[in-house]
Amino acid sequence: MIWKTIKVNFHRLGSPPTFYRLAQVLAPWLWAGFAVCAAIGLYQALYVVPPDYQQSDSFRILYIHVPAAWQAMAGYVVMAILAVIALVWRIRTVEIMAMAGAPIGAAFTFICLATGSLWGRPMWGTWWAWDARLTSMLVLLFIYLGIMGLYAAFEDRRKGARVACILILVGIVNIPIIHFSVEWWTTLHQGATIRLFSGESTMHESMMPPLIWMTIAVKLMFGAALLDRSRNDLLDQDRRKGWVQARLGESA
Amino acid sequence: MIPDFEYAFYLWTSYGIFAAVIAWQFVQPRLRKRRIEAEVREERALQTGSYE
Numbered sequence: 001m002i003w004k005t006i007k008v009n010f011h012r013l014g015s016p017p018t019f020y021r022l023a024q025v026l027a028p029w030l031w032a033g034f035a036v037c038a039a040i041g042l043y044q045a046l047y048v049v050p051p052d053y054q055q056s057d058s059f060r061i062l063y064i065h066v067p068a069a070w071q072a073m074a075g076y077v078v079m080a081i082l083a084v085i086a087l088v089w090r091i092r093t094v095e096i097m098a099m100a101g102a103p104i105g106a107a108f109t110f111i112c113l114a115t116g117s118l119w120g121r122p123m124w125g126t127w128w129a130w131d132a133r134l135t136s137m138l139v140l141l142f143i144y145l146g147i148m149g150l151y152a153a154f155e156d157r158r159k160g161a162r163v164a165c166i167l168i169l170v171g172i173v174n175i176p177i178i179h180f181s182v183e184w185w186t187t188l189h190q191g192a193t194i195r196l197f198s199g200e201s202t203m204h205e206s207m208m209p210p211l212i213w214m215t216i217a218v219k220l221m222f223g224a225a226l227l228d229r230s231r232n233d234l235l236d237q238d239r240r241k242g243w244v245q246a247r248l249g250e251s252a
Numbered sequence: 253m254i255p256d257f258e259y260a261f262y263l264w265t266s267y268g269i270f271a272a273v274i275a276w277q278f279v280q281p282r283l284r285k286r287r288i289e290a291e292v293r294e295e296r297a298l299q300t301g302s303y304e
Contacts, residue, residue: 031278042267046255057257064270107273115266122259221274228281232288239292248292 014091016234017243023227030224034217041213049207059207061119066194067214068111072140073175075105075222079147080172083165093234095161098168099151100229104222106144113137124188132181133189136174143171157237 013019045063052059082098085091116134117127128134147164154160182191194201194211203211238244257263 051258056259057263058259060257060263061266064266068270104277107277111270111273114269118262118266118269122262221277225277225281228278232281232284235285235288239288239295244292245296248289248296 014093016093016238019093020231020234023231027224027227027231030220030227034221034224037213037217037220041210041217044213045210049210055123058119058122061115063210063214065112065115065119066211067218068108068115069137070215071218071222072105072108072112072137073178074219075101075108076140076172076175079105079168083168086165087162092158093230095158095165096233096237097226097230098165099147099161100226100233102144102147102151103229104225106141106148108218108222109137109141109144113141129188131187131189132185133178133187136178136181139174140178143174147171
């Protein structure tokens, strides 16, 4: 019974007007959640947490660098799940969501690389090093850009989305490479500081709260931006359909 | 009050990049939505001949 209800609601989300309405309601709440979590996180990161005994204040960059890095990878995993659903069930709204994730993921990867570089200059003495973690993260940025380019290259948006979904699934191999790069190779980049499932985190607990708040914030932001972009793509693709005409007629 | 940090240039540049990218992620979809809606209205006006 519950399974059937879930299944019916899942398929109902495939209806563009239903998805559009849901996204319209959800997105502002996610943006509001992001604003609250980010405000708390940034306040703690800049005013509450003491300077690190070795890195001084430069370690505060990690409060945006680490959540951005995690989200760049988590966003890709979300896109891969959406790509599988899109390829198996051929649900157009899911295809659109998978494609809408790419520019947001690229944005987080860019934040990660740029802030990492800005942290690396005073701490490592260089803006960039071709080590495994940095290079695999750069490859992730190129994969995101490749997905966006491939999707845009097709005049038939659905065909473009299906080809790009296959590229997403091929590119997923880079995610474990990024994660384990610091263990598989000798890298300038430090090893895992925060361990969720195995072992103890080497970060002092007094420095953890801003990281947790910022991590939640960027996850909410990813969701909000994903819904915003998906809504726009739906609107663009269905611009001559009745539900869009009726919706714009109402808002005119 | 703006805190006085060591490595301030690197720190504030990082936070600035973060703020700019997030702001763009918020603004860009809204600008695109306005553009699409304007185009749809324009198309409809061309078909109906009514610009009201």
